[in-house]
Amino acid sequence: MLKNIFISLFILTIVYGCQKELKDSYKTAVFQQGFPEILKPLEKKLPFKIQNYSVLESNNDSIDIYIGFLNQGKQSGNWIALASKNQIKQFKTVDFKQNSENEKENDIDIEFNNSSNRISLRIKKLDTIENKITYSWINQSILTNSLTVLTIDKPLIKGKKFPTIELIDMNGEKFNLSNVKGQTIVLNWWAVWCAPCRKEIPGLNKLVRKYSDENVKFVSITDDSKEKVSSFLEENEFRYDITFIANNDRVFFGNSYPKNMVIDSTETITFFKEGGNENVWLEIDQHLSEVNNMK
Known part of the structure; x- marks a missing residue:
């Protein structure tokens, strides 16, 4: 009896410690008015x-x-910048969802040094009344107390060779992109919970129908579970080949969704688009048309 009590107390201690660690990974920062000195050159x-x-x-x-925060006329938004050795290496505008239904919706990747380095963070809350932000750093999808700089040997950028990655299809079989060498491959990095990802799917389906007789392969890649994807597909059509990425390879794609890219027959990335909108298929379509005209 006494032994069982000690075991229970031990388990409770571990659970409490994990919860405390997760809670403590979030930090709070206060906004101050004005223009940061380091951005003056911009x-x-x-x-x-x-x-x-x-x-x-x-x-x-x-x-x-x-x-x-920023404003442009009557429009307002947010921005984020990365500085290294007192020099701005990356600056971009971002769109935060104030009442996010999914904790991952405000995950942000910041890439620098020609996309060979990446840091990631999650914005949990933006309090415009108290002028505060609650956030946590992310290391490989895990919340951490400190910023982690990841080095990507083969970054996903236009002009680079696409890396070798491990994928599994809906049947649990290995899906090898190298088996479709010689074809043009259109890739979509997405997640079920990602609203912009879902919005662009109808347009992506149009591409599959348009290029059904062409030497083009359409592949979607996700880190969601098979159960979530299966449930989504019961009510939604997605004509791409559905694949799931291995944990070791998700580092290439990071924590932001969606991403769309085109890979040519030499395994080179010829088109890359980050961030979703319902008309992204038109940009991909134009690129595929240009590629076909060059053949």
Whole structure:
């Protein structure tokens, strides 16, 4: 009896420790009004006005992450920047969902050094009343206390060779992209919970129908579970070949969705588009048409 009590207390201690660690991985930062000094060289080039900013606690002496609000006329939004050795290496606007239904919807990747390095973070809450932000760093989809810089040996960018990755199809069989060498491959990185991913699927289906007689292969890649995807497909059509990525290879795609790319017969990425919209299929269609005309 006493032994069982000790075992129960031990398990409770482990569970509490895990919950505390997850909770403690979130940090809070306060926004301050004005334009950060480090962005002054960009001030005249920006087509919008920066309202405020905050510097996130990274526990990294060589990298600083700035984040803030902006406005352009009556429109407002957010921006994020990465600085290394007091120089801006990356700056981009971002779209945060204030009332996100899924915790991953505000995951952000920031790539720099020609996309060979990446850091990731999750924005849990933006409090415009208290002027605060709650966030956590991400390392390979796991929340952490400190910023982690990942090195990507073969980054997914236009002009680079697509890396060898391990995929599994809906039947649990290995899906080898090398088996379709000589074909043009259109890839879509997506997730069931990702609203922009779902919005672009009808347009992507149009591509499959249009190029059904061409030497083009359409492949979707996800890190969602087979159960979630199967449930989604019961009510939604997705004409791409559905595949699931191995945990070791998801580092290539990062924590932001969706991504669309085209790979030619030499395994080179000829088209790359990050971020979704319902008309992205038109851009892919134009690229495929241009490729066909060059043959």
